[in-house]
């Protein structure tokens with residue numbers, strides 16, 4: 001069976017001043033139909049670069065310099081602008097990290113939500129409006145009021161629900177959600193997460209979920225890819241990863257979360273590296289309790305170890321702490 005979404009050899013360069021460097025160098029990902037893959041990692045590790053780069057949606061200063069993305073077997077990179085917009089617009093819904101900033105402040109949100117149907121379908125204005133109103137009801141918003149609202153008139157949680165309604169209008173088969181709960185307080189975040197996951201399950205959509213929150217991942221993900229300094233350092237089914245992490249970074253992440261760890265926390269020492277300072281060896285070496293000489297000179301490749309894929313020279317021999 002053709003996988004829903006496959007990213008192979010993704011390479012991304014970013015620019016600072018006059019210098020451009022490749023900071024994501026050969027990332028592979030796959031999301032099956034109806035499956036949720038979570039991309040986790042600390043802030044500035046490159047999660048959004050990877051998620052948005054896979055769709056060629058990067059903001060200025062970053063660009064894709066290699067790799068292929070297949071959606072339902074079609075390569076996005078080979079498509080002309082109009083075909084790309086139709087395939088991505090109708091097939092893939094995107095929830096951006098900035099729920100307010102993603103909207104044009106000068107137009108009502110209801111009209112912006114319907115643009116994808118206006119561009120890619122033969123529906124009349126009345127039919128599009130009625131679809132948008134129906135979608136607003138589905139995400140728990142007041143139909144008329146939120147249809148007519150400007151982005152500065154709604155709360156962050158409402159803007160996120162509006163974005164979800166807009167993303168689902170075209171009945172996409174894949175949802176890419178980049179930190180969809182950022183900036184929401186804990187009760188609103190929980191309600192939005194449940195809504196996203198319920199609608200995803202009801203419609204049988206696949207989801208690429210970007211988050212740094214390991215409790216959210218435990219609640220909704222099937223598989224997890226762990227990002228560190230632009231690299232995937234571990235990838236595994238969620239239960240396997242939490243019980244038996246095989247990369248010291250993942251074990252450290254789990255050990256830093258109060259709700260997950262029994263007893264004393266085991267935080268990771270030191271600070272995450274700047275993605276722009278590409279390390280020669282393992283990027284985690286300066287913070288790793290298991291570092292050996294080889295780690296400082298040779299970059300570990302992602303390979304199969306047990307039920308996981310791990311990029312650590314010592315993955316077979318280390319016995320790392322997980323959570324129950």
Ligand SMILES: Nc1ncnc2c1ncn2[C@@H]1O[C@H](COP(=O)(O)OP(=O)(O)OP(=O)(O)O)[C@@H](O)[C@H]1O
Nearest residue numbers: 014015043044045046047048049059060061062275
């Ligand atoms: N368009 C861009 N131009 C230049 N640098 C960029 C661009 N986008 C991201 N970066 C840099 O790449 C690094 C990774 O950014 P990214 O947004 O992918 O992080 P992230 O893992 O999503 O973090 P967060 O959890 O805070 O959202 C950061 O150092 C960021 O400054």
Ligand code: SF4
Nearest residue numbers: 282285288295312313
């Ligand atoms: S490769 Fe070496 S430094 Fe990197 S995580 Fe493994 S043991 Fe630690």
Ligand SMILES: [Mg+2]
Nearest residue numbers: 047048097179
């Ligand atoms: Mg991000």
